[in-house]
Amino acid sequence: MTPATPRSSTFTALSRWKVLTPHFSFSRWWGMVIKELLQLKRDRLTFAMIVGIPIMQLVLFGYAINSDPKRLPTALVLGESTFLTRSLEAALRHSDYFRVFAVTDEAGARQALALGEAQFVVSIPADFTRRALRGERPALLVEADATDPTATAGALAALSGVVASTAEREFTGPLARLRGVPEPFAVITHRLYNPEGLTHYNIVPGLLGVILTLTTVMMTGLAITRERERGTMENLLASPVSPLEIMCGKIVPYVLIAHIQVGIILLFARLLFRVPFAGDAVAFYAGALLFITANLGVGVTLSSLAKNQLQALQLTVFYFMPNILLSGFMFPFAGMPAWARAIGEVLPLTHFNRVVRGVLLKGNGWPEVWPHLWPMGLFFLIVLTLAVRFFKRTLD
Amino acid sequence: MSADRGATPAIDVRDLTKHFGGRKVVDKVSLRVERGEIHGFLGPNGSGKTTSIRLMCGLLTPDSGSGTCLGFDILKESAAIKRRVGYMTQKFSFWEDLSIRENLAFTARLYGMKNRNQAVEAAIENLGLAGRADQLAGSLSGGWKQRLALAACMLHEPELLLLDEPTAGVDPTARRDFWDELHKLAARGISVLVSTHYMDEAERCHKLAYIAYGRLMATGTAREIAAAQGLHTLAVHGTGLSALAEALQNAPGVSQTVMFGAELHVSGQDRDALLSAVRKVADAHEIVETETGLEDAFIHLMNQAQDNFKAPS
Ligand SMILES: Nc1ncnc2c1ncn2[C@@H]1O[C@H](COP(=O)(O)OP(=O)(O)OP(=O)(O)O)[C@@H](O)[C@H]1O
Numbered sequence: 032m033t034p035a036t037p038r039s040s041t042f043t044a045l046s047r048w049k050v051l052t053p054h055f056s057f058s059r060w061w062g063m064v065i066k067e068l069l070q071l072k073r074d075r076l077t078f079a080m081i082v083g084i085p086i087m088q089l090v091l092f093g094y095a096i097n098s099d100p101k102r103l104p105t106a107l108v109l110g111e112s113t114f115l116t117r118s119l120e121a122a123l124r125h126s127d128y129f130r131v132f133a134v135t136d137e138a139g140a141r142q143a144l145a146l147g148e149a150q151f152v153v154s155i156p157a158d159f160t161r162r163a164l165r166g167e168r169p170a171l172l173v174e175a176d177a178t179d180p181t182a183t184a185g186a187l188a189a190l191s192g193v194v195a196s197t198a199e200r201e202f203t204g205p206l207a208r209l210r211g212v213p214e215p216f217a218v219i220t221h222r223l224y225n226p227e228g229l230t231h232y233n234i235v236p237g238l239l240g241v242i243l244t245l246t247t248v249m250m251t252g253l254a255i256t257r258e259r260e261r262g263t264m265e266n267l268l269a270s271p272v273s274p275l276e277i278m279c280g281k282i283v284p285y286v287l288i289a290h291i292q293v294g295i296i297l298l299f300a301r302l303l304f305r306v307p308f309a310g311d312a313v314a315f316y317a318g319a320l321l322f323i324t325a326n327l328g329v330g331v332t333l334s335s336l337a338k339n340q341l342q343a344l345q346l347t348v349f350y351f352m353p354n355i356l357l358s359g360f361m362f363p364f365a366g367m368p369a370w371a372r373a374i375g376e377v378l379p380l381t382h383f384n385r386v387v388r389g390v391l392l393k394g395n396g397w398p399e400v401w402p403h404l405w406p407m408g409l410f411f412l413i414v415l416t417l418a419v420r421f422f423k424r425t426l427d
Numbered sequence: 428m429s430a431d432r433g434a435t436p437a438i439d440v441r442d443l444t445k446h447f448g449g450r451k452v453v454d455k456v457s458l459r460v461e462r463g464e465i466h467g468f469l470g471p472n473g474s475g476k477t478t479s480i481r482l483m484c485g486l487l488t489p490d491s492g493s494g495t496c497l498g499f500d501i502l503k504e505s506a507a508i509k510r511r512v513g514y515m516t517q518k519f520s521f522w523e524d525l526s527i528r529e530n531l532a533f534t535a536r537l538y539g540m541k542n543r544n545q546a547v548e549a550a551i552e553n554l555g556l557a558g559r560a561d562q563l564a565g566s567l568s569g570g571w572k573q574r575l576a577l578a579a580c581m582l583h584e585p586e587l588l589l590l591d592e593p594t595a596g597v598d599p600t601a602r603r604d605f606w607d608e609l610h611k612l613a614a615r616g617i618s619v620l621v622s623t624h625y626m627d628e629a630e631r632c633h634k635l636a637y638i639a640y641g642r643l644m645a646t647g648t649a650r651e652i653a654a655a656q657g658l659h660t661l662a663v664h665g666t667g668l669s670a671l672a673e674a675l676q677n678a679p680g681v682s683q684t685v686m687f688g689a690e691l692h693v694s695g696q697d698r699d700a701l702l703s704a705v706r707k708v709a710d711a712h713e714i715v716e717t718e719t720g721l722e723d724a725f726i727h728l729m730n731q732a733q734d735n736f737k738a739p740s
């Protein structure tokens with residue numbers, strides 16, 4: 032008995048897996064896809080929702096949303112090391128607005144900006160202290176990732192304060208003559224990617240992901256409970272179709288629909304808000320595909336957990352909230368506490384937001400997009416496994 | 428999976444039990460349906476027919492009990508069972524927003540049929556719906572929905588049909604055609620378990636099972652079940668039969684009275700007591716001793732079940 036136990040338990044585990052997925056049949060899966068498409072074609076309301084919701088929300092939120100963030104990641108480039116630069120660094124580190132996460136060189140700083148790791152790069156040039164002491168008003172260079180303009184505006188104002196207080200602290204005694212107006216050093220700012228600091232540039236690409244999250248999760252969220260409530264699930268369950276075939280069959284048509292939505296939103300973003308599309312379109316659509324599929328998977332999972340359509344809707348809202356709040360859409364991701372970022376990193380919307388902003392505004396391509404693809408893919412696989420696991424194969 | 432699956436009974440289940448929310452809905456039901464047999468499944472509303480059928484095709488998991496369908500274990504091999512069984516649900520469960528043809532084509536795909544288009548067109552032809560195949564299923568009348576469901580569940584040529592009130596709401600001609608078709612299928616070795624509330628349909632089954640309050644009360648041929656009740660039945664003709672029925676209801680020796688149009692059936696287990704009781708009140712009526720019918724037997728079984736379990740449903 033005892034020696035056989037481990038083997039038999041592996042066997043039961045295997046056979047259980049086989050019960051879950053009794054060899055995927057493309058014919059049955061394709062049957063599901065066709066059925067869903069036909070039903071979708073006749074469901075006017077869903078169709079109206081698919082076209083209407085994106086446009087409505089884009090217009091509504093595109094004009095309305097604003098925010099005021101803190102503790103933004105900042106890279107520091109030091110051209111020299113003197114009492115003055117050390118003091119400036121300390122003041123930066125103490126300010127609420129900045130979080131100095133790296134002291135690096137020119138190239139490293141650029142990279143951090145492009146990857147979205149840094150919101151700001153503050154550069155103190157060589158010779159800074161000497162020129163300041165001579166009263167030549169040397170300049171501090173601040174480069175800002177202005178794709179999130181509200182974050183940038185507040186931080187630039189805060190930087191003036193940092194500079195003024197440093198001057199007040201350091202230029203005492205004989206140096207006091209350097210204090211006062213105009214200040215002993217200037218601040219030059221470069222707004223990158225969004226030189227005019229348009230809020231729309233941040234909000235509108237962000238809305239793309241938010242709108243897609245809402246509509247995709249809802250579309251599939253209702254898909255399985257609807258079968259259950261109409262009594263047609265009994266028919267499906269009595270047939271040889273497997274849970275995986277049902278779920279994949281229900282996801283595929285909506286992948287197409289969601290891509291239509293992407294097209295609509297990008298078009299309106301361009302027409303209404305003049306949002307550019309600077310980067311690699313193929314990389315962008317790869318991101319969109321994974322993002323959409325992952326969310327459709329969430330919908331199917333919620334759907335198989337819920338007892339009825341109302342419950343499915345409630346679960347959808349429950350999933351929607353953290354997406355809105357923790358994905359970097361509402362508040363700059365870098366400004367959130369660690370636990371919130373940890374949750375945010377799991378959500379597909381967080382990664383998709385980075386892809387969208389990166390490709391649309393920063394002109395990013397595959398190298399920058401790739402790190403955000405696999406987390407979405409992994410998310411989808413885990414979610415689909417859960418969905419298959421929790422799918423009720425009987426009417427009990 | 429045994430090699431001689433063909434020799435096993437179509438259905439062979441033992442002691443199936445199912446609870447819903449602490450209530451026993453199916454109670455130790457054992458049933459055997461041979462190959463090529465049409466087995467009727469009767470019982471009052473809420474007696475557990477639908478639940479029993481769902482247990483057999485793997486749509487519900489029994490709390491206890493075991494068995495096989497077409498030689499496959501109902502607990503472990505439901506995938507194999509589903510491929511070979513045609514199950515028609517009591518409530519219409521096809522897609523109302525798909526047309527007749529689309530519903531049939533989808534069903535054919537689910538069962539991985541090779542000659543799909545051919546089978547679908549043949550089914551439409553058989554249904555006599557050739558002109559309306561593109562009509563949405565939701566817009567069909569009740570009887571036509573029923574006939575569509577029936578055609579769909581037979582599409583993949585199953586070895587066993589589980590039909591849950593397939594002819595409810597279907598007109599007499601279509602019903603007769605349907606039963607002729609069932610007998611043709613049975614002659615080819617296809618087995619059928621069919622639930623019904625119609626007596627004429629019960630009479631056309633090879634065998635019957637009667638269930639009440641989740642318990643199997645009787646099985647056998649119509650004749651066997653009728654005989655097993657040990658009832659003697661008198662047919663009373665004449666006028667004022669409902670008043671007569673009222674008067675006889677609680678008379679000694681009378682266990683039940685059943686109206687059949689112009690005829691009143693009075694049954695009891697003791698023949699002499701029955702005769703004297705009827706003679707006492709029905710002096711101006713014609714009284715003929717008759718064979719106890721299936722309906723008499725079922726009503727007797729139901730009353731018995733009520734007395735035994737008294738569980739309000
Ligand atoms: N999913 C369920 N949850 C709770 N109770 C159920 C469920 N399905 C059936 N029941 C109960 O089980 C009992 C038997 O129901 P079932 O549908 O099997 O009866 P039936 O013999 O098919 O009746 P009918 O002739 O009306 O179709 C009923 O009392 C019903 O209320």
Ligand SMILES: [Mg+2]
Pocket residue numbers: 476477478517591
């Ligand atoms: Mg029923």
